[in-house]
């Protein structure tokens with residue numbers, strides 16, 4: 515896993531190359547920032563670039579009390 519700090523939004527994400535390598539079947543793969551879409555890395559490969567978020571999502575809405583009765 516390679517880590518990138520997005521130069522546009524400053525968020526951290528990672529990319530990995532997955533899949534088999536086919537010689538001569540190279541294509542342009544981009545590792546786009548999963549937060550803002552900025553391309554942080556691109557390479558010519560037959561593999562697939564898989565991008566993973568490394569920052570915790572700030573979603574306080576998810577933290578709703580749902581059936582948590584501790585009384």
Ligand SMILES: [Zn+2]
Nearest residue numbers: 520523547550
């Ligand atoms: Zn970004």
